[in-house]
Amino acid sequence: MATLELHDLRKSFGATAVLHGVDLALNDGEMLVIVGASGCGKSTLLRLIAGLEIPTSGQIILDGRDVAQLDPAERDIAMVFQNYALYPHMSVFDNMAYALKIRGLSRDDIARRVRETADILGLGPLLDRKPRQLSGGQRQRVAMGRAIVREPKLFLFDEPLSNLDAKLRVSMRAEIKRLQRRMGVTSLYVTHDQVEAMTLGDRLLVMHQGVPVQLATPMEVFERPATTYVAGFIGAPAMNLLPAVLCQDGTAADLGRGLIIPFADGKRDGADGRKLTIGIRPEHIAPDPAGMAMQIDLVEPLGSETVLIGRLDDGELLSVKVPGRAPADALIHVSFPAAALHVFDAETGLRLG
Amino acid sequence: MERRTIFAGWVLPVCLVAPQLLLTFFFFLWPAAQAMWFSLMRQDAFGIRTEFVGLENFTDLFADPLYLDSAVRTVVFCSAVAVLAMGTALLLAVFADREIRGRTIYRTLLIWPYAVAPAIAAVLWVLLLNPQIGIVAHGLKAIGIIWDYRLNDTQAMLVVILASAWKQVSYNFIFFLAGLQSIPKTVIEAARMDGARGWRRFRTITLPLLAPTVFFLIVVNVVYAAFDTFATIQAITHGGPGKATETLMLKVYRDGLINLDLGSSSAQSVVLMVGVVVLTALQFRFIGRRNAE
Numbered sequence: 284m285a286t287l288e289l290h291d292l293r294k295s296f297g298a299t300a301v302l303h304g305v306d307l308a309l310n311d312g313e314m315l316v317i318v319g320a321s322g323c324g325k326s327t328l329l330r331l332i333a334g335l336e337i338p339t340s341g342q343i344i345l346d347g348r349d350v351a352q353l354d355p356a357e358r359d360i361a362m363v364f365q366n367y368a369l370y371p372h373m374s375v376f377d378n379m380a381y382a383l384k385i386r387g388l389s390r391d392d393i394a395r396r397v398r399e400t401a402d403i404l405g406l407g408p409l410l411d412r413k414p415r416q417l418s419g420g421q422r423q424r425v426a427m428g429r430a431i432v433r434e435p436k437l438f439l440f441d442e443p444l445s446n447l448d449a450k451l452r453v454s455m456r457a458e459i460k461r462l463q464r465r466m467g468v469t470s471l472y473v474t475h476d477q478v479e480a481m482t483l484g485d486r487l488l489v490m491h492q493g494v495p496v497q498l499a500t501p502m503e504v505f506e507r508p509a510t511t512y513v514a515g516f517i518g519a520p521a522m523n524l525l526p527a528v529l530c531q532d533g534t535a536a537d538l539g540r541g542l543i544i545p546f547a548d549g550k551r552d553g554a555d556g557r558k559l560t561i562g563i564r565p566e567h568i569a570p571d572p573a574g575m576a577m578q579i580d581l582v583e584p585l586g587s588e589t590v591l592i593g594r595l596d597d598g599e600l601l602s603v604k605v606p607g608r609a610p611a612d613a614l615i616h617v618s619f620p621a622a623a624l625h626v627f628d629a630e631t632g633l634r635l636g
Numbered sequence: 637m638e639r640r641t642i643f644a645g646w647v648l649p650v651c652l653v654a655p656q657l658l659l660t661f662f663f664f665l666w667p668a669a670q671a672m673w674f675s676l677m678r679q680d681a682f683g684i685r686t687e688f689v690g691l692e693n694f695t696d697l698f699a700d701p702l703y704l705d706s707a708v709r710t711v712v713f714c715s716a717v718a719v720l721a722m723g724t725a726l727l728l729a730v731f732a733d734r735e736i737r738g739r740t741i742y743r744t745l746l747i748w749p750y751a752v753a754p755a756i757a758a759v760l761w762v763l764l765l766n767p768q769i770g771i772v773a774h775g776l777k778a779i780g781i782i783w784d785y786r787l788n789d790t791q792a793m794l795v796v797i798l799a800s801a802w803k804q805v806s807y808n809f810i811f812f813l814a815g816l817q818s819i820p821k822t823v824i825e826a827a828r829m830d831g832a833r834g835w836r837r838f839r840t841i842t843l844p845l846l847a848p849t850v851f852f853l854i855v856v857n858v859v860y861a862a863f864d865t866f867a868t869i870q871a872i873t874h875g876g877p878g879k880a881t882e883t884l885m886l887k888v889y890r891d892g893l894i895n896l897d898l899g900s901s902s903a904q905s906v907v908l909m910v911g912v913v914v915l916t917a918l919q920f921r922f923i924g925r926r927n928a929e
């Protein structure tokens with residue numbers, strides 16, 4: 284149980300700057316999920332917190348103490364690696380007992396704690412096996428067990444489920460959430476998976492090229508993305524982003540082709556003619572016989588829904604998600620409900636209002 | 637995955653294999669058979685009469701205190717060389733495995749000794765250690781140690797151990813470095829997160845994962861120390877002073893080629909041969925078992 288604060292944390296490898304100043308505060312017992320494109324520095328951030336890398340500058344305050352320069356051994360943080368990194372020459376029991384032995388716990392205490400943890404994770408019958416005698420899912424559990432048994436101040440997960448098949452991933456996801464709640468250990472969880480990002484965390488941090496761009500609850504990130512980057516990154520299929528200009532004294536957007544949509548939530552700052560980017564999620568676009576014509580190029584049936592990818596008459600790409608099956612026609616008419624619009628500044632990409 | 641080449645006829649495969657087989661036959665099987673044959677014979681002092689004596693050469697050998705002394709000496713020598721060569725190499729490999737400045741140069745330099753011929757290496761050592769002109773002798777004299785490996789048994793043994801081990805460090809280093817680099821980095825990192833540091837982490841994680849390499853190198857080093865150090869010892873001490881550095885290999889040579897006791901010398905080489913076979917079989921079994929796991 285602990286709080287974690289990062290102050291202007293930076294990391295460069297030689298001349299390449301990877302993290303450009305990360306500020307973050309985690310509450311006690313909170314689960315924070317970090318998402319971002321490949322190479323944006325998520326793993327680097329976790330490794331800095333873990334102590335596997337030393338930051339170029341900045342502070343890592345764990346429970347009120349700056350641990351940025353300390354060895355991992357002095358931080359009391361547990362990490363679950365993507366490839367599990369189990370000790371291949373040790374049994375499951377010894378894998379889990381290792382950290383406890385190093386801390387000098389008595390044999391009885393170690394055996395008791397390992398057994399308790401093994402029971403929670405259903406690893407009881409596997410305690411004598413070596414990692415190579417386990418399936419991928421079982422190894423994943425052992426990796427979890429090794430972290431849990433330590434009862435650390437902080438859990439770090441670096442894409443722990445990405446090597447599992449889809450079904451196992453769903454059940455492990457639920458299990459991780461359950462365990463984290465039950466133990467109440469402050470956690471950071473890195474993932475590429477949209478669903479994990481939305482469901483697992485109390486809060487979601489979106490990173491882009493070494494800087495955090497938005498930190499909020501998953502629903503808030505989804506409903507009010509702070510930048511066009513976040514808007515495009517969270518949600519599948521991605522949000523449509525269209526160029527527009529401000530008009531009618533800042534109360535509406537002109538998307539060209541005669542389409543002027545008044546804002547449902549009030550006036551935006553700036554003079555008419557200010558360049559905007561208008562975002563609208565594919566599932567919010569409504570079929571409307573009186574709306575714009577869209578030529579369908581590609582149909583992606585998802586079962587209960589269908590994604591239609593096509594072009595407006597002036598060539599602008601658009602994706603639309605409709606319930607049920609695809610319409611029979613290759614040409615449909617759609618309109619943008621005013622309440623579903625996201626308004627961004629075209630130059631800075633920042634959300635307006 | 638298994639890779640196989642299928643030949644249409646038998647002429648080409650036979651031609652490809654023949655040179656190897658011929659070499660093996662003339663330089664290994666034939667002399668080995670000869671040694672076995674001679675080990676059952678006894679020649680008189682002038683090499684005129686040869687008679688069949690059965691296993692008498694062997695029974696004589698194991699009753700001979702000089703032979704047993706030499707065997708003990710060889711065991712001490714081999715263990716010392718293996719421990720020294722492997723210990724040094726492991727230490728160097730651990731350092732080379734770290735992210736250090738000038739790592740490539742450091743690694744290249746460490747591999748050089750392997751390319752030096754044994755006799756030349758021995759000459760280098762002789763120069764360094766020469767009681768009159770060697771640097772080491774001067775240094776030792778300065779701290780009050782009288783250095784002359786040509787008179788002092790222990791010093792002579794130390795010198796041949798040192799020179800032999802030095803030659804083998806490069807070889808061991810390459811294998812240890814490869815072994816260290818094949819340990820997944822995240823496993824070491826997981827151990828760091830679990831709070832293991834320094835010697836403890838090395839002993840409980842690195843060393844066990846390096847065990848196959850260690851075992852392989854023990855066999856290789858013992859075989860090296862027993863057989864390939866002949867040129868080095870011969871060049872530095874000729875097995876002397878007295879018999880202080882006479883290993884079994886040198887004794888085979890001395891008894892056979894200098895004392896011309898062909899029967900005993902052959903019996904000794906047969907014993908050595910059995911030694912190699914046992915060591916190799918051990919190694920194969922061990923490697924086979926690892927692969928089966």
Ligand SMILES: Nc1ncnc2c1ncn2[C@@H]1O[C@H](COP(=O)(O)OP(=O)(O)OP(=O)(O)O)[C@@H](O)[C@H]1O
Pocket residue numbers: 296299301319320321322323324325326327328
């Ligand atoms: N040891 C290193 N030396 C040099 N550059 C590095 C090192 N580690 C990471 N980088 C660089 O830092 C950047 C961020 O890497 P990082 O592994 O943190 O990305 P990531 O967000 O975890 O990506 P992914 O989602 O693919 O795992 C990358 O451009 C990478 O090339």
Ligand SMILES: [Mg+2]
Pocket residue numbers: 325326327441
């Ligand atoms: Mg990563």
